[in-house]
Amino acid sequence: xxxxxxxxxxxxxxxxxxxxxxxxxxxxxxxxxxxxxxxxxxxxxxxxxxxxxxxxxxxxxxxxxxxxxxxxxxxxxxxxxxxxxxxxxxxxxxxxxxxxxxxxxxxxxxxxxxxxxxxxxxx
Amino acid sequence: xxxxxxxxxxxxxxxxxxxxxxxxxxxxxxxxxxxxxxxxxxxxxxxxxxxxxxxxxxxxxxxxxxxxxxxxxxxxxxxxxxxxxxxxxxxxxxxxxxxxxxxxxxxxxxxxxxxxxxxxxxxxxxxxxxxxxxxxxxxxxxxxxxxxxxxxxxxxxxxxxxxxxxxxxxxxxxxxxxxxxxxxxxxxxxxxxxxxxxxxxxxxxxxxxxxxxxxxxxxxxxxxxxxxxxxxxxxxxxxxxxxxxxxxxxxxxxxxxxxxxxxxxxxxxxxxxxxxxxxxxxxxxxxxxxxxxxxxxxxxxxxxxxxxxxxxxxxxxxxxxxxxxxxxxxxxxxxxxxxxxxxxxxxxxxxxxxxxxxxxxxxxxxxxxxxxxxxxxxxxxxxxxxxx
Numbered sequence: 001x002x003x004x005x006x007x008x009x010x011x012x013x014x015x016x017x018x019x020x021x022x023x024x025x026x027x028x029x030x031x032x033x034x035x036x037x038x039x040x041x042x043x044x045x046x047x048x049x050x051x052x053x054x055x056x057x058x059x060x061x062x063x064x065x066x067x068x069x070x071x072x073x074x075x076x077x078x079x080x081x082x083x084x085x086x087x088x089x090x091x092x093x094x095x096x097x098x099x100x101x102x103x104x105x106x107x108x109x110x111x112x113x114x115x116x117x118x119x120x121x122x123x
Numbered sequence: 124x125x126x127x128x129x130x131x132x133x134x135x136x137x138x139x140x141x142x143x144x145x146x147x148x149x150x151x152x153x154x155x156x157x158x159x160x161x162x163x164x165x166x167x168x169x170x171x172x173x174x175x176x177x178x179x180x181x182x183x184x185x186x187x188x189x190x191x192x193x194x195x196x197x198x199x200x201x202x203x204x205x206x207x208x209x210x211x212x213x214x215x216x217x218x219x220x221x222x223x224x225x226x227x228x229x230x231x232x233x234x235x236x237x238x239x240x241x242x243x244x245x246x247x248x249x250x251x252x253x254x255x256x257x258x259x260x261x262x263x264x265x266x267x268x269x270x271x272x273x274x275x276x277x278x279x280x281x282x283x284x285x286x287x288x289x290x291x292x293x294x295x296x297x298x299x300x301x302x303x304x305x306x307x308x309x310x311x312x313x314x315x316x317x318x319x320x321x322x323x324x325x326x327x328x329x330x331x332x333x334x335x336x337x338x339x340x341x342x343x344x345x346x347x348x349x350x351x352x353x354x355x356x357x358x359x360x361x362x363x364x365x366x367x368x369x370x371x372x373x374x375x376x377x378x379x380x381x382x383x384x385x386x387x388x389x390x391x392x393x394x395x396x397x398x399x400x401x402x403x404x405x406x407x408x409x410x411x412x413x414x415x416x417x418x419x420x421x422x423x424x425x426x427x428x429x430x431x432x433x434x435x436x437x438x439x440x441x442x443x444x445x446x447x448x449x450x451x452x453x454x455x456x457x458x459x460x461x462x463x464x465x466x467x468x469x470x471x472x473x474x475x476x477x478x479x480x481x482x483x484x485x486x487x488x489x490x491x492x493x494x495x496x497x498x499x500x501x502x503x504x505x506x507x508x509x510x511x
Contacts, residue, residue, distance in 0.1 A: 002433075010433060016503050027505065034427055034446055034455060034470040038505040054505040056467075058429035058446065062503065 003093040006063040013062055015069035017052040023120065026112025028105045035061040035102065039068070039109040043117050047076050053109070060095050060103035064088045068106035077114055083107050124439040127485045131325075131478030132274050132302055132418060133443055137368070138327035138479070144371040145329070148364040156361050157350070166363045173370030180373035181319065181336045182310045189335045189353045190366050194301040194322030195225035196346070197335040198268075200357065201297040201318040202229045204343030205266050206238050209295070213263035217294075219243040219251055219270070219280075220461040226268055226299055227457075239263075248410035249278035249462050256285065260292050267296045271303035271319075275445055275458040275474055276409030277418025279307065286315030295341060301325055305376035306384060306415050317341050321373075323365065327479065328372035332365030387477045388416035390486050394475055395419055397490040402497050408459060408472060417477040420445070420459075422468040425507035426500040431473050434496040440489060445472040467506065 002010070022040035029036040035057035042050035051073055053065040068088050072080045085107045089095045095104060128136075148169055154162030156170045174185050181188070191197045206216065216230055220242045230240040241259045243251045251269070260267075267289050272279050282298055289296035297318035300309055305326035311319055318341065323332035337343060337356070349358015398405050404424035423431060428444030435442055445456030446469070454460075455469035464472075475489070501507040 007433075010430070011437065013503065018508070031466040031470070032455075034466070036505055054503055054508060056425065056504045056506045057427050059433045061427070062430060 001096050002059055002063070003095075005067075005092045006059060006095065009063035009066040009092065010059045013053075013066040015052045015066065015073070016054065018054060019050050019052045022113075024113040024115075024117025026109045026114070026116055028108045028112055029057070029061075031056075033102050034058065035105060037061065037065050037105055037109040039065070039106070039113045041072075041110075041113045041117060043077065046078075047074065048072050048080055049074070051110075053106075058099070058103050060099040061105070063092055064095070064104055064106035065109070067091050068110050072110060077117075080110060081114060083110060125488070126439050126441070127488065128441045128480060129475040129477065129485070129489065130441045130443050131481075132277075132474065132476035134324045134330070135327045135478055136480070137329050138372065138375060140375060141328055141368045141371045145364040145368040148367050152363070156363060157352075166361075169363055169367045170361050173366035176370035176374045177334055180309065180377055182312050183336055184339065186354060187311075187337055187339055189337055189357050190361065190369070191333040191335055191357060192331055192362070193333040194223075194299070194320050194325070195333075197320035197322070197333045198223070198225040198297075198299055199229050200335055200343060200346050201320060201337075202226065202266065202268055203233065203346060204356075205295055205297070205318065205341070206233055206236075207344035208342045209265040210238075213261075213265040214238045215261055215263040216240045216266045216268065217243065217256065217259050217264060218268045219245060221245050221249065221273055221275075221458040222268070222270055223274060223299060223301070226270075230268075243269075245461050247463050248413070249273060249276050249408070249458070250410055250413065251280060253281065253284055253288065257288050257292070260288075260294060264292070264294050267294050269298060271298045271300035271309075272307065272415045272418075273409070273458060274302045275456055276420045276462075277302070277415035277476075278409040279303070279413045279415065281413075282314050282316065289317070290315050302415065302418075305373075305380060306387075306417055308380070311336050311338070323369045323372060326372050326376050328368040329365065332362055332369045334369060383479065384416045387481075390477055390481060390483065391416055391419050393483070393486050394489065395421070397486070398493065401490060401494045406468065408462065408464065418474065419476075420472055420474045422459075422464065422472045423497050423500075424468060424471060425504045425510060426497060427470050428472055430500050431471075431496060434500070435473075435492075438492050438496075440492075443474045443476075445474065446470045 156167040319336040408420040428446030459469040
């Protein structure tokens, strides 16, 4: 039921872990629906230079987390903010319909991390 | 890669003996059992023999059996059929929170017709309180419907005691024995059940055949109106090959049950003890003794069930999970949450259900690969990091 790309990212997830001295951190999801994602980012000159994730969740949750880290690494913040959950699902050649809204939260985690970074830098 | 099935509560393969027995009725003996001519005689004999085998398995009379298409149909027929037949006597049904959807959703559907259902809670072991059951009975109560054994945890309800209460209070008692059949004896006389459901594909017969025991004197309104089949209680030309298959399957189950149960129990115990010894933060779900010998449900804390299943599948092992992600719904297992498990622990549950094909080598392999799978998923989990 999962695409080859989903299974590839699930089996060999990219950028697992937490960035040291992260500039921004975002956690989304909840235990009731079974998916919790935590994304940490390092930002230099308005660019995401490092990004890592930790995810509790199903195959789709892990694959979308992994994919979003690949999509944003090296991107400037504006481009990163333009990435949506749909972009991530598309990059994985789609997700099963039932997973589209429950396990497709990786871009939300990214946006939360960017927001966290912005809040910190304003101070 | 070797393929190992630890998901026998989902379904079972058709046994060779069963396949051989049913084959002539798919090719060759094609007649209608209701026909009096040469083509119908062989199939008629086969249906009678299948029924006889089922009667022996249930310890009941031939008029007390109805062949259906599935466990789901049997449960629908038992509950709706009884409710409709007794609607002048009362409108109250008692069941539990941990039933199969074919019972829960049937009761839900009956609510639209004015029937009311009490859903009994279960405790942390997955068992119901018999005092609560008795207290729930009102003068309007017409039916008690409970599982014999739970499909997710294997927990066995005290059927004999429930039957005694039902009998004492004059309430009809239906037991859904879909998971129990072939794993624990089902003597309907000793158990005091009035209605009892089984399904062929859970005990090495094919999909598409089920049966319902209906105690003499218990009247049901049919779901399927048609000819005289099944004593006017279920219309439709008999599924001859399916009936032959079910007959053979229950014959084999009766013959092999004692030895197989012992073999399952030994493997189940090794899985439980092995997981607990090798992997920290695991919990066996359900009462430790009052359980089917073939079923073990384990929660692996901090990780989600579907991701464990995908990892197991990549290693050739089939299992299932109480995680929402595997059910097509967005909720984790209603069975595990009813037992008081947290959402995380319900999502992190894996059910291993043993069957005839399993060997001690399969158990060795499972215990060998599972720790690394859990560790890998935990290393990716934000919950695991937070717990440290």
